[in-house]
Amino acid sequence: MTAALALLLAVAALTAHSWLNATRWLRRPTDRPVEVAEPVAVLxxxxxxxxxxTPCLRSLLAQRGVPGLRIVVLDDGSTDGTADVVRSVAGxxxxxxxxxGVAPxxxxLGKPHACWQLASRADPAVTALAFVDADVVLTPYAVAAAVTELRAAEATLLSAYPRIVVRSVADRLVQPLLQWLWLTFLPLRAMERSPRPSLAAAGGQFLVVDRAGYLRAGGHAAVAxxxxxxxxxxxxxKRSGGRIALADGSRLAACRMYETWPELRDxxxxxxxxxxxxxxxxxVVVTLLLALYSAPPLLAVAALLAGAPAxxxxxxxxxxxGVAGRMVCARATGCRAWPDALAHPVSVVVLGWLTGRSYHLRKRRRLSWRGRPVT
Incomplete structure (x- = not known):
C-alpha cells in the first residue's frame, strides 16, 4: 500500500504541474491579424x-502582416527534384x-549546417529570423504573431510548438509525448527567468530568433x-546572456512530422x-516513467487478483x-485528447523501447538520417 500511495502522490503532483504550466505559464500567441514593422526572414x-x-512553401508565400518578409530556401543536396518544386511553386x-547548399x-551535422548557411545568407537588414521545417504549414499571420510574441517576451529565442498532426495508431501513441514531456517536467516560468542552460527546451519546427542575439550566441555554428x-x-x-520562451503554436502552425511507422521509429x-x-x-529516467505511468494499471489488476481492493x-x-495529465497537455497544445490518453501507459512503454533502440544503434554506429551519419 505504501508504494501505491507514493506512486499516486507523485503522479498527482506531476499532473498538477502540467495543469499549472498549461493554464498559467504557457505562452499563447494571438491568432488574430497582427502586423510587425521590422523586416523578417523565413529560413x-x-x-x-x-x-x-509545396504546402509549406505556399503557406509562407501567403504570410500577412510582415511587409518586409523575405523567404530564403536552401536545397541541401537533394536528389529528388526539390529545387524544381520550389521554383515551380515560388515562380x-x-x-x-x-x-x-554545400556539403557539411x-x-x-547536416541540419545545423543548413540552418547556418541560411542565416549567414539572409539580408543584413533583417532583424528577426524564423526557422521553419518543410513539414510545417503556417496560418496566414503565423510569422507576424510569433515575432510579436518574441518581442513581448523580451526574448532572444521563441519556440512556438506547432500542432502535431496524427493519423496512425503509432502517431497517437508517440507524437503527443513531445509536448507532454516538457509540460509535465519542465517548470516553464523558471525556465524563462533562469539563466541556467540546463533549463531549456525548444522545437526546431517553428523557431523565431532575434538576429543580433542569435549571432551573439554563435548561431548554429555553436551547435554544429x-x-x-x-x-x-x-x-x-542562455549561455550568451539571452532569454528563451516556449509558446503553444497550435493555432499558428500544423506539422505532420512522419508519414510512416519506420520514419517515426527512425x-x-x-x-x-x-x-x-x-x-x-x-x-533511470525511463525506469521512473515506467513506474509512474505504466505500472499503475498493472498493479491495479494484480492487486484485484490478490484480493487487495484498497x-x-x-x-x-x-x-x-496520469491519463488526466496527458489530456491536460493534449488540450493545451491542440492534440487529440480522447480516447488517446487512455493508452498513455503503452505510450511510455513505446518511448522506453525507442530510447533503448537509440542507444543500441548509436553504440554500433548505425545511426543515420536522410542518408547522412548522425554520430
Missing part, C-alpha cells in the same frame, strides 16, 4: 522534400531566394555537431540518446491521474 532548409514542401516571387564540413540542435541552440542563447531513434545523455541517466483502488487512481 527553410530542404533535403529531399519534393513530396511535401518569380521577388521575396523568395533559392540557395544551393567535418564536425558539422549537435543532434538536437534546437535545444542546444536554446542553451547557447526519427526518434536518431535523437533520443542525445535527449538523455549518459545511458545510466536514460535508464491497493487496486489507489493504483487505478494513479493511472487515471
Amino acid at each position: 527553410l532548409p530542404l533535403r529531399d522534400e519534393a513530396e511535401r514542401v 518569380d516571387d521577388p521575396r523568395v531566394t533559392l540557395l544551393t 564540413p567535418p564536425g558539422w 555537431d549537435k543532434v538536437l540542435e534546437d535545444i542546444e541552440l536554446a542553451r547557447a542563447v 526519427g526518434y531513434t536518431k535523437s533520443l540518446w542525445a535527449s538523455f545523455g549518459h545511458p545510466a541517466a536514460a535508464a 491497493v487496486a483502488g489507489v493504483a487505478l487512481t494513479a493511472y487515471l491521474l
